Amino acid sequence: MPRPGPRPYECIRRAWHSDSHHPLRGSLIQEIFRVADEVHSPTTRQNKEWQKKLPLVVLRAEEILYSKANSELYG
Numbered sequence: 001m002p003r004p005g006p007r008p009y010e011c012i013r014r015a016w017h018s019d020s021h022h023p024l025r026g027s028l029i030q031e032i033f034r035v036a037d038e039v040h041s042p043t044t045r046q047n048k049e050w051q052k053k054l055p056l057v058v059l060r061a062e063e064i065l066y067s068k069a070n071s072e073l074y075g
Contacts, residue, residue, distance in 0.1 A: 028062070028065065029058055029062055032058045032061055032062075033054070033058060036054060036057075036058075
């Protein structure tokens with residue numbers, strides 16, 4: 001039998017769409033950049049093509065996260 005109360009991810013759904021929790025989205029983007037910077041070698045980070053593509057990849061990741069939040073909110 002499930003425990004009473006809201007499901008654990010309901011807060012995340014509301015937070016993702018809430019203006020008061022807008023910094024959550026920004027912090028996720030910063031975290032993606034931080035991890036990418038940590039994981040890749042200095043040589044890769046100096047590569048111009050990598051520098052140009054990283055923001056596009058991060059933007060796409062944000063779109064995927066936002067799409068997932070929307071599908072859970074409305075679906």
